[in-house]
Amino acid sequence: MADLALPKTLLVPAGLAEGLSEPGVTIGDVVQGALNSPAHRERWKYTKADGFLTQLVAPAEAPQINGEQQSGVRWWRETISKSMPGLDLQQGPEAFARLCFAGEAMRLDITGSVTDPVTLIHRANTLPVIVNLSANASLTLIEMIEGDEGQQTVWIDIGPNAEVKHSRNALNAASSSWQYSSVRLQSSARYHLNNHVLGCGVRRQDLHIIMDGQGAEAKLVSAGVVDNKAALDQQITLEHRQPKGRSEQTIHNIVANGGKCTFNGRIHIHDGASGTDAQLSNKNLGMGDNATINTKPELEIYTDDVSCSHGATVGTLSQEALFYLTSRGIDKAAAEALLSQGFLRQCIDGPLAETALNTMIGARELGASL
Amino acid sequence: MNLLDVSNLHASVETDDGPQPILKGLNLTVKAGEVHAIMGPNGSGKSTLANVLSGRPGYAVDGGEAMLGGKNLLDLEPFERAQIGMFLAFQYPVEIPGVSNMEFLKASIDSLARARGEEQPNTASFMRTVRELAGSLDLDPAFLKRGVNEGFSGGEKKRNEIMQLLLLNPKLALLDETDSGLDIDALKVVADGVNRYRSESNGVVLITHYQRLLDYIVPDYVHVLSNGQIIESGDKSLALELEAKGYAWLT
Ligand SMILES: Nc1ncnc2c1ncn2[C@@H]1O[C@H](COP(=O)(O)OP(=O)(O)O)[C@@H](O)[C@H]1O
Numbered sequence: 001m002a003d004l005a006l007p008k009t010l011l012v013p014a015g016l017a018e019g020l021s022e023p024g025v026t027i028g029d030v031v032q033g034a035l036n037s038p039a040h041r042e043r044w045k046y047t048k049a050d051g052f053l054t055q056l057v058a059p060a061e062a063p064q065i066n067g068e069q070q071s072g073v074r075w076w077r078e079t080i081s082k083s084m085p086g087l088d089l090q091q092g093p094e095a096f097a098r099l100c101f102a103g104e105a106m107r108l109d110i111t112g113s114v115t116d117p118v119t120l121i122h123r124a125n126t127l128p129v130i131v132n133l134s135a136n137a138s139l140t141l142i143e144m145i146e147g148d149e150g151q152q153t154v155w156i157d158i159g160p161n162a163e164v165k166h167s168r169n170a171l172n173a174a175s176s177s178w179q180y181s182s183v184r185l186q187s188s189a190r191y192h193l194n195n196h197v198l199g200c201g202v203r204r205q206d207l208h209i210i211m212d213g214q215g216a217e218a219k220l221v222s223a224g225v226v227d228n229k230a231a232l233d234q235q236i237t238l239e240h241r242q243p244k245g246r247s248e249q250t251i252h253n254i255v256a257n258g259g260k261c262t263f264n265g266r267i268h269i270h271d272g273a274s275g276t277d278a279q280l281s282n283k284n285l286g287m288g289d290n291a292t293i294n295t296k297p298e299l300e301i302y303t304d305d306v307s308c309s310h311g312a313t314v315g316t317l318s319q320e321a322l323f324y325l326t327s328r329g330i331d332k333a334a335a336e337a338l339l340s341q342g343f344l345r346q347c348i349d350g351p352l353a354e355t356a357l358n359t360m361i362g363a364r365e366l367g368a369s370l
Numbered sequence: 371m372n373l374l375d376v377s378n379l380h381a382s383v384e385t386d387d388g389p390q391p392i393l394k395g396l397n398l399t400v401k402a403g404e405v406h407a408i409m410g411p412n413g414s415g416k417s418t419l420a421n422v423l424s425g426r427p428g429y430a431v432d433g434g435e436a437m438l439g440g441k442n443l444l445d446l447e448p449f450e451r452a453q454i455g456m457f458l459a460f461q462y463p464v465e466i467p468g469v470s471n472m473e474f475l476k477a478s479i480d481s482l483a484r485a486r487g488e489e490q491p492n493t494a495s496f497m498r499t500v501r502e503l504a505g506s507l508d509l510d511p512a513f514l515k516r517g518v519n520e521g522f523s524g525g526e527k528k529r530n531e532i533m534q535l536l537l538l539n540p541k542l543a544l545l546d547e548t549d550s551g552l553d554i555d556a557l558k559v560v561a562d563g564v565n566r567y568r569s570e571s572n573g574v575v576l577i578t579h580y581q582r583l584l585d586y587i588v589p590d591y592v593h594v595l596s597n598g599q600i601i602e603s604g605d606k607s608l609a610l611e612l613e614a615k616g617y618a619w620l621t
């Protein structure tokens with residue numbers, strides 16, 4: 001991480017500086033220091049960090065929001081301060097940097113069961129969004145990533161027994177696009193993300209989920225297509241810090257024709273998180289010429305009494321399935337299309353499923369009517 | 371003209387130790403309107419015959435001919451064989467998550483219609499037809515939205531094969547142990563489906579292990595396959611004899 005392209009002149013704002021080693025320290029210094037830990041170096045192993053990190057200092061605007069005028073929803077812009085929850089330098093140095101450079105963040109507080117979805121539309125670099133759910137609250141959060149270039153940072157803190165259903169489409173043909181999300185679940189909280197993504201010039205998706213209360217449940221389902229020399233780098237860390245948490249992650253990516261896809265899924269089960277059930281499955285389908293796929297499962301378990309499975313596969317279409325389809329008169333190209341669509345469709349769901357299907361797969365007469 | 375003409379067929383299966391000859395000069399002729407049963411011990415090459423005729427990868431034809439309706443089957447891709455009227459009911463139907471049964475059936479019927487220059491059925495009437503067929507085979511129509519064969523019991527998979535047979539209405543149906551693993555009620559449903567399919571213009575090759583199926587689908591001919599050849603042919607009384615005596619007396 002030697003050529004970290006963050007300006008060194010700006011000081012960490014006083015509101016966030018507390019607890020850092022010295023007073024008067026620059027943002028570039030602290031962030032570079034934090035990124036130099038082995039875990040963060042690993043996160044940037046396959047995609048060059050510099051191009052992305054410069055996005056952190058670019059001007060940012062508020063995302064467009066819909067659905068904020070409901071009872072139980074509060075949305076406002078706020079200057080950064082230490083009262084902002086969940087901002088951990090070590091855990092998310094880049095997100096910390098984004099916040100420092102922006103100097104302000106968008107706040108979304110959810111205090112009840114919100115019926116209509118709240119939608120965030122990101123058309124460019126957007127200000128960090130900090131989402132807080134009170135105990136027992138519930139929210140359907142939709143994010144659409146648009147525009148040619150941009151960086152989005154979102155923190156979600158889910159109170160006890162509260163629930164977030166999160167759907168995100170990142171299907172824009174951007175030159176460079178980076179989604180950084182951090183989610184913290186308190187006891188018995190539930191988080192469910194449906195992520196649909198296309199590779200682009202360079203696309204980076206970071207997701208850090210912390211199971212910080214007993215009995216929390218997290219589910220991630222993600223479908224991706226990386227075609228025509230596009231790139232996608234997904235870095236997921238899921239930490240079980242408390243007992244009896246359940247997590248389930250299913251990520252299907254198709255990589256074709258010179259596409260480059262990196263997936264790093266780390267599960268960290270801390271000492272004391274007994275009774276944890278953590279599952280991760282990453283399947284990659286290579287098609288066409290010269291697809292590059294790096295997938296790395298990482299598992300760190302510091303407690304007994306856990307049920308954990310973690311699998312990553314790289315393969316091609318099943319010959320058995322192809323024969324079955326073609327034996328019914330379907331020609332080979334159509335059978336291959338059906339199979340690859342089926343592979344994706346297993347991971348396309350939620351309120352954005354239809355748009356995702358149409359964009360990723362193309363409208364199909366029957367598919368739409370079923 | 372014969373519907374199916376297999377003459378002196380030699381074929382081998384590709385194994386890790388190289389090709390292993392299985393079919394060793396097999397002859398079989400099926401005329402329209404006929405049902406032929408092929409019986410034989412485990413490993414005698416029954417599935418190999420079905421697989422070679424339908425074009426499954428992993429087999430090599432070493433000699434002989436196989437014609438369907440006067441066309442050389444062995445030159446064609448699997449989808450082309452289906453388009454000229456070949457149908458294999460799989461011994462082990464494949465599960466395909468993410469591709470719904472309905473989508474699969476529509477893709478299939480559309481491909482066959484296109485190949486024959488016929489009009490593709492409209493979606494609404496097609497879906498009605500499929501639902502009715504499913505009902506007639508005791509399949510819950512809700513399964514049509516699920517992935518192909520996904521989470522089906524063994525019996526449901528076999529009934530799904532028969533549903534496809536009735537929907538696609540091929541010229542020749544090869545049924546590879548469609549009866550195995552079925553309880554008696556399911557066996558009757560499957561047999562009833564095959565009997566509904568039978569007509570003066572099509573033919574059936576029933577591969578089976580047990581005489582039991584032939585009580586419900588009465589064959590015109592019974593053949594015994596052993597060591598890659600048909601070593602005995604007769605009428606349905608041959609099946610009863612095999613049931614009583616086993617295969618050993620023939621070999
Ligand atoms: N994929 C394969 N690899 C190796 N041997 C095979 C394969 N498929 C079939 N065989 C062998 O070919 C022979 C015939 O098999 P098969 O046609 O399936 O018999 P049947 O259906 O009559 O039980 C058997 O000896 C079997 O072991």
Ligand SMILES: [Mg+2]
Pocket residue numbers: 416417418461547
């Ligand atoms: Mg067999």
